[in-house]
Amino acid sequence: MPAWPLIDSALIRLFRFRTRGFLKMVDATGQVPRPPPDGECYLYVHIPFCASLCPFCSFHRVQHCHAQAGPYFTALRAEIRLYHEAGYRFTGVYFGGGTPTIEPEELRQTIALVRELFPVREISVETNPHELQPPLLELLRAAGVTRLSVGVQSFDNQLLRDMERYEKYGSAEEIIARLKSAAGLFPTLNVDLIFNQPHQSLASLERDLDLIRELGVTQVSCYPLMTAPSVKRRMTTAMGATDNARLRPFFDTILRRLQPDFTPTSAWCFTRRGTAGDEYIVAAENYVGVGSGAFSYLGGILYATTFSLAHYATQVGHGLTGITARHQLSAGDQIRYTLLVRMFGLRLDREWARARYGSRFFYTVWGELATLRLLGAARRTARGWQLTERGMYWLMLMMSEFFGSVNTYRDAMREHISGELEADLTLRSKVRPLLVAANPQSNSRA
Ligand code: SF4
Structure with missing residues (x-):
């Protein structure tokens, strides 16, 4: 039409x-916000380190440095304890990034702490295809991870090169082999795909979706290519310019190609067995974000933590959370x-x-x-x-x-x-x- x-x-x-x-944020102190009446909410843990920085990525991420990551994880665990002492009762946890699995032993200790302190039913962890090696998979299984989410983005080698991921995170053939090795190990194995990439054709997306149906993946999240003003020039140089007029045919292709094997669980997430949804903000009315560059939503107030790793360490060292900004949404905005x-x-x-x-x-x-x-x-x-x-x-x-x-x-x-x-x-x-x-x-x- x-x-x-x-x-x-x-x-x-x-x-x-x-x-x-x-998002009209104002400065805030790092005091722990008041928990919901029953203490129940979801926990988001942000780990900002990546082995290399993709040209389109607008998340809060920094180049990985082992010497910096150790103290960061220690501060994370201290911040999680603060919420426990304040009466929070997290029912699920999502480790996002960045690349949360970049320091496996630190991640294992952090998951163990969360399980010790809170009755979490779901433990979701993001990772990259490159990280899908047997020792890591075994560590995550033993740690109790229920959902592993792999940032594949595309199975098209040319698009992987455009995204500067081919060398760092593996070719399509390597990614497929690694996904096969992870199939069946977790209740939910999710793959993230990006559509409306500048050099992507409908045929390329169709091949990606067919692979999703053939591999043992139980969930797929299809995101449109999103960026931010700060990375737009670098992204355009590496990948080309996006054309939003192509969004609709791409989205129609996703709906046609995935159903009925997969059913939608949100506007961009499709699940094979109709189990867990993708977006913790959909599942949980209230959520707490810990770490640097994380957001929380509690009782109509949006909070953001500092984006400075140094400031984050200082705040937590003083017995505070990483929160530095907040916004009380009006009743209508809530x-x-x-x-x-x-x-x-x-x-x-x-x-x-x-x-x-x-x-x-x-x-x-x-x-x-x-x-x-x-x-x-x-x-x-x-x-x-x-x-x-x-x-x-x-x-x-x-x-x-x-x-x-x-x-x-x-x-x-x-x-x-x-x-x-x-x-x-x-x-x-x-x-x-x-x-x-x-x-x-x-x-x-x-
Ligand atoms: S897309 Fe993923 S791997 Fe690439 S920089 Fe962003 S968070 Fe890191």
Whole structure:
């Protein structure tokens, strides 16, 4: 239908307007926030180290350095203990990054601590294909990991070269072999794919999706290529310019190719056996982020921790969390945020919303709900509202837009600590040749 591009851009403009207040952060102390009444929420642990930095990546990540990573993990565990002492009761934990498995023994100790302190039912860990080696897989299994998520991004060797991942994280053939070796070892084996890459064709994406169906992968998360102003130039040089007009055909291909073997569990996550969902922000109403560059959402307040590793160590050393900024969402924004997250997770339960917010919920977002129904993006069910396939596309766009705002915030925070990042890079460029000369076998752990 020719009007789709107009509707897409009108919806995104409306979304930007309605969510413009979400990330207006102000300074905060590092005191532990008050826990939810029953103490229950989800834990996110951020590990920012990567063996090499991909040109498109806008996450909070730094070049891995073994000497820096050890103290960082020690501080992480101290921060997790602070939340335990304050009465938090985490029911699940997600280790994201960066590359959380880059220091396996430190990760093992951190998982062990979380399991000792909290009744966690789910332990989710992100990793890279390069890390999928038998010793690590055995360590993660023994540690009780229930979901392993592998950042594959593509099985197309040319696209892997564009992303500068071919040499560092392996060719498509190597990635396939490693995924096969991990199949069946964890209740959930997730693969992340990126679509709408500048040189990606529909045929290339179809081949990727066919491989997902053939390999023993139980879940796939398909993200549109997202970036941030700070990395846009480097990404365009390495990978080319993106064309958002191609988003819809790519997304339609994903829906067609994965179903019915896989069923959607969010607007961009598909699960083979209808088990665990992908987004902890969908599953949990409240979550705590620990580590540098992590976000928390607790009782309508958004918190962010410092992006400076040095400042993080200092704060935790003084018995504080890494929190340095916060934003109290207005009552209306809390409801709009809840609507975004719930509909992204495909459904909104009417009684749940009424119990949580009262009738105010429906007065606040009646316009949004009516628009979704009018456009065929959601339909009424006996329990509430259910997102349609058409609506999945728009929620995918809206969540990308939301993450775009988060990336802009990350850029601002990185700008704030640009002196530290530059000093760190200068130090590494001086130290690394000396270490390599002293030990030719040394790798990124130097
Ligand atoms: S895409 Fe993954 S591996 Fe690449 S820099 Fe970002 S977090 Fe690190």
